Amino acid sequence: MVTQTPELPFTGLTLSGVAARYANGTEALRDLDLTVMPGERLVVVGPSGAGKSTLLRLMAGLMAPTSGTIRWGNATAPRPGSIGVVFQDPTLLPWRSALGNVALPLRVRGVPQRAAREAAYEGLRAMGIADFAHAVPAELSGGMRMRVALARALITGPDLLLFDEPFAALDEITRFRLNDDLLALAATARVSLVFVTHSIFESAYLASRVLVLSPRPGRIVDGLEFPPQDPAGPSFRTAEAFRLRTAAISTALTRAMGEGP
């Protein structure tokens, strides 16, 4: 089994001088210095091919940087279960029920079947889809599948949740609802979010900080810090502050597009 390092409080994720180059020579990221603070909601925007997904893979520890270092708290590798990832595709096991999918991370760690399923049921309830616990993914709508993926990402109590354009394929109403749920969750679960999106509106709504990447090879060309939503919740979408945020992000993004390699 996996030997677990003693659990220390999450002190943030730090990337120092990180560059990533693929075997085929494509330079995805260059000179990245970045710290994800505990509890912050970092949204990464940038043009297509700016290396946003690569950045998430590096943060998840799924690939090693070509140069530079990454530290998860004080460790050089993430503790299993300390990072939850949600991709654009819900990536569920199609032959397992929603319950079985959510229980999987616990089962992998050797949690007994019964306890894992009980925890998974609670997770599904928190996502508002307990009624569909025994449905297989094919029986669920896109939004519900995404909720199952979210419940699975949360079940190990991660310090850090990584999102790779998770709601891009969903309709706008479902996306708005999931955004609200995500904010509620981030407020209660004390988890850091890193969220990659193409949507300026989504980034303005979710972020406590927005990072703007340049076209490939991706570099950080702008960072925008935002105060808490006022008013908080769905009505923020129609507030003047929200409009100003989208304008600021939009301007930063336009500037970033001009930053060639």
Added chain:
Amino acid sequence: MTRLLSLIVPVLALGLALLYWAVAVQLSGVPRYLVPGPLDVLMALITDAPVLLPALAVTLGTTLLALMLALIGAGALAMVLVQSRLLERAFMPFAIILQVTPVVAVAPLLLIYTDSRTAVLTTAFIVAFFPILATMLAGLRAADPGLRDLMRLMGASRLQVLITLELPSALPFALTGLRIGGGLSLIAAVVGEFAAGSAGRDAGLAYRLLEAQYRLNAPRVFAALVLLAVAGIALYGLTSLISHLALTRWRRGGSPR
């Protein structure tokens, strides 16, 4: 209405073909012992049943046993090979040689070393083995890369990934391999029996067919052929049924086929 029609039309076509066969034999005046009509074949099936049915059981038994052994063997080997790219590379030349060679040709060789029953079984086994191995390998690798990443993040062991992700992903592939392997192993069993030519209690259907041909017993040759066709249909039906049962869970949710 169209449903009924789509059921009736093939039956009708088969009936017409049989009728044409009967009439053509009747009108042409070809001797019955050379080209029997469908009724003669039916008569041969009934009168020769004591000879042909045990032979059918032997051939089908050999085929099914070979198929089962191939499924177990190829499945196990695929699980080993998929663990290491290098191992798989090392195995490649054998796989390619055995893939491009009409492997049934090993039957005469096997007969030098073993008794005929074992030789036929081994031939059918080898022939079914490679399609199943190839589809299993493809299946084990077909697992969603996103799910692989997730399992890595969960800290899953190699064995956990195999059991939880790769084996279930490989299931539809394995079943396709089983269907292909089933048809091929029947062919291999027939060829093996031709080569082995064993008489007596162990005689399979293909041997009985060959024997009837030597004796110019055309109706019995036809009857044996009909039974081989029945064996093929039974085998296909069985493997399809297994597929259907095994994949029920995958199809739940009624995604259109």
